[in-house]
Amino acid sequence: MNSLTMKKKYQVLSLFANIGVAEAYLEEIGFHVAVANEIIKKRAKLYSEIYPQTKMICGDITLPDVYESIIETSKKNNVNIIIATPPCQGMSTAGEQDENDERNKLVIPAIRSIIDIKPKYAMIENVPNFTNTSIEYNGEKKLLTDIIIAQLSKSYNISINIINTQDYGVPQSRERMIILLSRKDMEEWIIPSKDKELVTLEDAIGWIPQIDPFVKDLPKEEFYKIFPNYEQRKKVALSISKWNIPPVHVYRQVEAMMYTPSGQSAFDNPIHKPIKKDGTYVKGYKNTYMRQRWGTPAYTITMDNRKISSQGNVHPGRFISHGINGEDIYSDPRTLTLYELMLVMSLPKDWALPNNAEEAFVRRIIGEGIPPLFIKKLFNNIPNKQ
Structure with missing residues (x-):
């Protein structure tokens, strides 16, 4: 990718990036993930194999040196969009829904990064129960959404949305919470219109012969x-x-x-x-x-x-x-099969998953991700794309 092409793209920071399921289509529609952060080394390594042009910072974002490295590298790369997909196990209905789960607090460094980098747009994604989850913050019990609004509403227009990815061409029913933040000097970023027809499981994998x-x-x-x-x-x-x-x-x-x-x-x-x-x-x-x-x-x-x-x-x-x-x-x-799961998650058939990837490891990770086709449609809805 030459420097001229790079200048024409939005530069993105991906926090809690995992192996980059969400990002699968971003490059092709004009968004370059310049910087990514993931705490687990095995995930970070696989991310870098799939997306070698992204600067991966592996480490705990709550540690000052890791956080500063993320911010400095993002500023150096002129990041103007932030994606934050913090862990949801403490909030998910498939988990224990433990408000004391320390992972629930990981949205705080994501908020700080938005304040420090001042991107044009940002997205925070999680399970719907995020909107009902409280954490201890400055000595008080506060809803996560109230903290986001209190910290960011002066500089950003904020919309909180509950969507089902099946409404956007994804052959899977998957409810997610999407918070969109638009800097107040920018046109507002909104959720795209729903598709008229659902894509079924048969549409996605019905062509695959019996196994x-x-x-x-x-x-x-x-x-x-x-x-x-x-x-x-x-x-x-x-x-x-x-x-x-x-x-x-x-x-x-x-x-x-x-x-x-x-x-x-x-x-x-x-x-x-x-x-x-x-x-x-x-x-x-x-x-x-x-x-x-x-x-x-x-x-x-x-x-x-x-x-x-x-x-x-x-x-x-x-x-x-x-x-x-x-x-x-x-x-x-x-x-x-893992291949069928990738299609159900709306990953591209030619997704650059390395041949030496561990099948059981990737299967579990896919179960954590947000379908990238929805992210593609969401990012295509950013106003005045460069």
């Missing part, structure tokens, strides 16, 4: 008797992407899903219900051991997306045949 799961606890002869086309289907799957292979499963879970139709839980099966290793029935919620639906956007992708026993993780499947006990049999009794 059988690999079962770790069956003798090879028995496994190939149940899945005689495993090797052939695996070869076709890998010809699409090296990431297009499902996790290893245990047979008792796979068997329950073989008899579970699209959009339903194996708990509703008349015969083949989920069982434990000792043969007793599993007790659980009916949004577990559950297949996705073809005709709607996918359920929210979680960090535990490799588990059949977790929430709504199983491929929708297709009818294969009638079983001898009157139960129908369905294909793909497995969780989604």
Whole structure:
């Protein structure tokens, strides 16, 4: 990228950058992530492999030397947009919703960075429950949103929005809170209009041929008797992407899903219900051991997306045949492959994920991210783009 091209782009600072899922389309639409910060070394290293032109500052933003390095490097690179996506585990409904979780306070250095850098625009993203979360601040219990307004409203127009990414062309239902800050000498940045039609899971991954799961606890002869086309289907799957292979499963879970139709839980099966290793029935919620639906956007992708026993993780499947006990049999009794998850997250098919990336590691991270297609549409809505 030459210097002339760089001058034409907005320069972005990404805080709590993880491996850069949100940023996947920004470069192509005129936004260069010049600086990024991530505390976990493994994540920071992978980020740098995916985005080698970004200056990654790995370290704890609450430490003075790390914070000053972020600010100085951002000013040197003329950063004029800040993205802040602080950890949500203390606020998420999928977590403990612990107001005393120290990670809830990480929005404070993000606020400080906006004050110090004075960008034209900034975005703070988190789970919807962010708006109901309080922290101890200057000796008082205060809502995070009230702190943001108190600290930044003199210099910025602030809008607080709850959106569902399925309304913006993403084949996944994922609710997020988006705070947009527009410096008062700039035209206001607003949420884009919703798309007229939803993109379904079938739109996203329905073209991918059947893939059988690999079962770790069956003798090879028995496994190939149940899945005689495993090797052939695996070869076709890998010809699409090296990431297009499902996790290893245990047979008792796979068997329950073989008899579970699209959009339903194996708990509703008349015969083949989920069982434990000792043969007793599993007790659980009916949004577990559950297949996705073809005709709607996918359920929210979680960090535990490799588990059949977790929430709504199983491929929708297709009818294969009638079983001898009157139960129908369905294909793909497995969780989604990493490649399918990337498509459901709206990541580009050619996303530069290194071949040596750790599959289980990336799967968990994807469950934390915000779909980049929404970010693309949001950033395309910035007024007077350079």
